Amino acid sequence: MRTSLTISFAMHSAIVVAAFVGLPAAKEFKVAKTQSIDVDIVKVSELNKLQAKSEDKKEPEKPEPKLKPEKKPEPELKPEKKKKEAKIAPPPPPPPPPAPKPPEPAVKTPPPPKLEKVEIKPEAKPEPKLEAEKKKVKPELARKPVPIPRRRPKIAQIKPKKDRKFNPNKIAALLNKLPEDDKSGASKPQKTKKKSTARKTKSKFSGKDATISADEKEFLRRQIGNCWNTPVGVKNAENLVVKIKIRLKRDGTLERPPEILSPLSSATYRVAADSAVRAIRRCGPYQLPAKKFNVWREIVLNFDPREMFGG
Amino acid sequence: MNPADLAAGTQGLSTGNFSFIALFLQAHIVVKLVMIGLVLSSVWSWAIIFEKAFLLRSIRRATDKFEQVFWSGQSLEELYATLSASANASTAALFVAAMREWKRSQEGRSSSTIGGLQMRLEKVMDVTMQKEMAQLERRLLFLATVGSTAPFVGLFGTVWGIMNSFQAIAVSKNTNLAVVAPGIAEALFATALGLLAAVPAVIAYNKLSGDAAQIGDRMEGFAHEFSAIISRQLDARG
Numbered sequence: 099m100r101t102s103l104t105i106s107f108a109m110h111s112a113i114v115v116a117a118f119v120g121l122p123a124a125k126e127f128k129v130a131k132t133q134s135i136d137v138d139i140v141k142v143s144e145l146n147k148l149q150a151k152s153e154d155k156k157e158p159e160k161p162e163p164k165l166k167p168e169k170k171p172e173p174e175l176k177p178e179k180k181k182k183e184a185k186i187a188p189p190p191p192p193p194p195p196p197a198p199k200p201p202e203p204a205v206k207t208p209p210p211p212k213l214e215k216v217e218i219k220p221e222a223k224p225e226p227k228l229e230a231e232k233k234k235v236k237p238e239l240a241r242k243p244v245p246i247p248r249r250r251p252k253i254a255q256i257k258p259k260k261d262r263k264f265n266p267n268k269i270a271a272l273l274n275k276l277p278e279d280d281k282s283g284a285s286k287p288q289k290t291k292k293k294s295t296a297r298k299t300k301s302k303f304s305g306k307d308a309t310i311s312a313d314e315k316e317f318l319r320r321q322i323g324n325c326w327n328t329p330v331g332v333k334n335a336e337n338l339v340v341k342i343k344i345r346l347k348r349d350g351t352l353e354r355p356p357e358i359l360s361p362l363s364s365a366t367y368r369v370a371a372d373s374a375v376r377a378i379r380r381c382g383p384y385q386l387p388a389k390k391f392n393v394w395r396e397i398v399l400n401f402d403p404r405e406m407f408g409g
Numbered sequence: 410m411n412p413a414d415l416a417a418g419t420q421g422l423s424t425g426n427f428s429f430i431a432l433f434l435q436a437h438i439v440v441k442l443v444m445i446g447l448v449l450s451s452v453w454s455w456a457i458i459f460e461k462a463f464l465l466r467s468i469r470r471a472t473d474k475f476e477q478v479f480w481s482g483q484s485l486e487e488l489y490a491t492l493s494a495s496a497n498a499s500t501a502a503l504f505v506a507a508m509r510e511w512k513r514s515q516e517g518r519s520s521s522t523i524g525g526l527q528m529r530l531e532k533v534m535d536v537t538m539q540k541e542m543a544q545l546e547r548r549l550l551f552l553a554t555v556g557s558t559a560p561f562v563g564l565f566g567t568v569w570g571i572m573n574s575f576q577a578i579a580v581s582k583n584t585n586l587a588v589v590a591p592g593i594a595e596a597l598f599a600t601a602l603g604l605l606a607a608v609p610a611v612i613a614y615n616k617l618s619g620d621a622a623q624i625g626d627r628m629e630g631f632a633h634e635f636s637a638i639i640s641r642q643l644d645a646r647g
Contacts, residue, residue: 102459103452110452117429363582 142312143319314386319399321384326377326401338370340401342378348391350383359398374401429598436595437573443566443599447559451606454555457548458613464545465620468498472627475501499541499624500631506537507635527640534632541628545621549614556611563603570596 341359344352356378358371378399386394433444478488479500489508497505510533514526574592581588 099456099460102463103456105459106452106455109455110448114429 142316146313146316314390314394315397318384318386318394318397322377322381322399325381327373338367340367340371340374341398342371342374342401343396343398344378345396346384346386346394348388350386352379353395355379370401374399377401432595432598435591436598437570437592440566440570440595440599443562443569444602447563447566447599447602447606450555450559451602451609454552454606454610454613457552458609458617461545461549461613461617461621465617465624468545468624469620471497471501472499472624475499475504476631479504499628502541503534503537503628503632504635506533507632507639509533511639527636527643530639531632531636534636538625538628538632542621542625545624546618549618549621552610552614552617556607556614559603559607559610560600561603563600563606566599566603567596570599 339360343357343359345354347353356375358375360367360371433441436444475492485508489505489512492501492505493509507530510530511526514529570592574589574596577588577592578584
């Protein structure tokens with residue numbers, strides 16, 4: 099019996115050793131990298147930005163030569179921006195031609211100007227021209243489009259620095275995405291079709307359908323996002339998606355306190371939820387199309403730090 | 410529990426390796442015990458398999474040899490003289506036991522009837538056969554037990570491990586596969602071990618018990634033939 103026991107034992111240990119040495123450790127599944135980014139990650143906010151950006155880009159291409167001399171109005175805008183942007187975009191370039199560059203990246207998302215400079219240089223150039231053109235025609239309107247109102251409150255807030263400290267990665271990620279999209283041309287058809295409508299509805303809410311459109315929802319979200327101090331210094335803040343239900347009165351004020359729909363699972367989550375509630379309270383009366391009061395009277399908002407950072 | 414911490418934990422896990430050793434080391438203590446038990450039972454059942462395989466082979470060879478000699482026409486007395494000195498198995502043991510009894514009754518010269526002597530011889534051979542069979546089938550039952558219970562034991566380990574995984578989901582409120590996968594992999598490893606122990610045990614049990622029954626049949630046949638021979642001898646003498 100002893101011999102067979104030793105034989106058996108030796109066999110088992112040999113098998114274990116063989117399994118340890120010979121059998122490969124679990125391998126990762128190599129999933130072929132598809133370009134799924136184009137399909138599933140583009141959200142309304144990003145789409146809007148894309149459209150806004152592509153519009154900026156596209157229009158000036160033709161008038162390029164004509165507009166070159168018309169850079170004079172540029173400086174008007176610049177000082178104004180520079181005052182606000184002084185900290186954000188430290189290089190306040192004195193010569194007119196390069197000057198427009200820094201403010202433009204700052205408009206989109208202040209923190210990573212370097213990235214912007216490197217990647218989008220060719221694209222960024224035409225933009226000032228467009229601004230110049232617009233200003234020439236309607237100086238006020240040109241400045242209104244979405245980005246600027248967004249930026250203002252942020253600067254008005256006392257701690258934009260914290261925001262900036264926290265953001266860069268996400269914004270960089272977003273920015274990385276945008277140029278890619280532009281290059282791939284995936285968004286080009288959208289540009290041409292939606293350019294005009296998308297822009298207008300954003301400001302005027304001219305939609306006739308009974309449901310609240312994505313643009314309007316996005317607009318509301320931006321209004322709130324301006325007031326929202328995202329939870330800073332929380333690990334994995336991007337996972338803290340807060341769902342909040344609000345009821346609005348006809349004049350855009352809150353009818354009752356916001357209601358947190360998602361369960362408060364942890365302390366950090368509570369912090370995030372509280373910050374969202376505060377943002378809703380602070381941003382006061384919301385501008386929404388009065389026609390559709392029935393639709394937006396009760397809205398469920400998703401507070402997703404990723405989106406807010408990106409937007 | 411902070412989801413962030415947990416995510417970090419699973420991150421660390423997913424970078425670790427998932428070899429068999431790692432799976433074993435990461436397992437819950439209950440699952441570990443199950444695995445150890447299964448491995449030990451596998452070792453023991455293989456020991457039994459080897460032992461029985463050797464034993465049966467040698468017995469079969471010895472039986473062949475003995476029968477060859479027995480039917481070669483050699484004198485039974487001589488055969489008994491050569492065999493009684495050494496230990497014997499199966500048919501040889503039967504023959505030796507019967508001859509010993511025969512000799513004893515011859516020497517005693519007690520007033521025994523022929524029928525009584527024959528009955529005694531058969532009894533002796535019966536007892537010897539039972540002893541031999543008991544020795545052949547010793548521990549085979551363990552194989553049967555392992556074969557039938559090891560899968561269940563392994564399944565128990567798996568169920569326990571999966572239970573833990575689901576508890577992990579519940580605690581972390583995170584259904585990410587990375588939270589669940591390690592636990593399930595460990596758990597399934599237990600079932601794999603159970604099957605690994607059970608399958609050879611079942612096969613070997615069937616094979617070995619069949620072989621043992623065959624040898625038993627052979628012994629029985631020999632006993633009948635031998636008692637027939639003896640009865641003929643007694644009749645001729647009587």
